[in-house]
Amino acid sequence: MRQKPSGRWEARYRDDRGRLRGKTFATKVEARRFLARVNADVQRGDYVDPRGGKEMFGSLATAWLASGLHWKPLTRRRYEGVLTSHLLPEFQESPVGSIDRHGVQEYLGKLVAGGLSPGTVRKIYAVLRMVLDTAVETRALRANPAIGVRLPKASARKMLVLEAFQVEQLAVEVGAPYELLIRFAAWSGLRAGEIAGLQLSDVDLLRARVQVATSVADMGGALLRGDTKNSRVRMISIPADLRDEIAAYLNARGVTGAEPDAALFVGPKGGPLRHGNFYSRRFRPAVGRALPPSLHGLRFHDLRHTCASLLIANGWHPKAVSDHLGHASIQITMDLYGHLLDSYHDALVARLDEAYGNARRAADRPQTDHTGPQADHETAPTPSSSRAVSRNEKHGRKAS
Structure with missing residues (x-):
């Protein structure tokens, strides 16, 4: 000093x-x-660096984006979209030191008042919090002002599942060329992006198996191919009849093994399958026509839940269901579908009851009396009589 x-x-x-x-x-x-x-x-x-709080939010956000070297391309595009559409218009010229918890809370309230869903507001908040975390890491802020704010409560959405016959009703109502897409989604359990990412080389028609290695997302009209949700490659089995329908579908399109990069499913004119267009133009109207009112809220993703229900109803072990759906852990499967596993547990108990009853009945069944030409001859001693003979012989006596 x-x-x-x-x-x-x-x-x-x-x-x-x-x-x-x-x-x-x-x-x-x-x-x-x-x-x-x-x-x-x-x-x-x-x-805390006294000068750090003077850095503008826009500059900090740019540095944060540059640090995300491990992000998937789709994740990066989503973050960029949130920044461009929501956060930068609000905070770009604000010094990070001027952003406090009250200001964050006020901003979230404005988003809700503007009609955004709780889920969307939560996604925007998540990006804001991550950007401000960078300010804490660089000592520009002592604490993250986004921590501790009240978030809008996301309403729990009821999971909808279809019976096998309802899957068929929906497929028929959707109509060509998407009938097979509906059946495949419900019996394979793939996510929409994973279905869009399937290529001919991913399908083993001989063994009725499908490799799930990539996912495609429509980001502002651009189709971006990337890894699956948890970056894992998995192999799933499909019903043999569904395999035969896929073979017929490819044959009708004139697709051969010489085109391994050809998309498995395409749009009505042979172009890329754009899920948003299909969902709004074909799927949602068909749901309203083919299914009862209680199922009119069905989303395409509910076909994935339908697959889980079908697998469990047919006796699949929860771990097998988890692997088939590509969950990161079996705990996710249990959290999502634990309520459906009651039927699986009941079936196991029924089989256990049957096994126990069969064993008891077999034990109570009288032994068959074997008679024949040797009936008058001396029979072989039983284990107990053999022991008696041994004891008598040991003491010099003959058994009577």
Whole structure:
């Protein structure tokens, strides 16, 4: 600490990275108090760069995007979309140090009042929080002002599943060329993006198996191919009849093995399958016509839930269901479909009851009396009589 020619006092210190810093004050007392406070912060690991809070949110967001080297292309595009459409128009020219919890809460309330769904607001909030986490990591902020705010409650959506006959009704109502797409979705359990990403080389018609390796998303009209949700490649089995329908479908399109990169499912004119167009123009109207009112809220993703229900109803073990659906862990499967596993448990108990009853009846059944030409001869001794003979012989007596 030193006094400058101007009469002001300069407090000099080293930050948490060892860099020399300084700040001037009108009095020596103010400078001393500042130094004590800064040194304590450095010792506790709570030091905040006084200049860091002046960085604009837009600049910080750009740095955050550049740091996401591990993100999938689809994830990056979604984050960029949230920043461009929502966060930058609101915070781009705001110093990060001026953003407080009250301001974040007020902003979220404005989004809800503007008609955005709770789910969408939560996604915007998640990006905002991650950007501000970067400010904490770089010591621009002591704490993240987005932590602790109240989020709109996402309403729990009832899971809808179809019976096998309803899958067929919906497929027929959707009509060509999408009938097979509906059947495939309900009996394979693939996500919409995974279905769009399937190529001819992914289908093993001989063994009725399908490799799930990529996913396609429509981002602002651009179809982006990337990894599956958990970046895992899995192999699933499909019913033999469904395999035969796929073979007939490909034959009708004139697709051969010489085109391994050809898409398995295409649009009505042979172009790329765009899920958004199919969903609004064909799927939703067909749901309203083919299914009862209680199922009019059915989404395409509910066909994935339908597959889980069909697998469980046919006795698949939860771990097999988890692997088939491509869940990151069996716990996800149990959380989603635990209520459907009651029937699976009941079937196992019934089989256990049957096994127990068969064993008891077999034990209570009288032994068959074997008679024949040797009936008058001396029979072989039983284990108990053999032991008696041995004891008598041991004591020098003959058995009667």
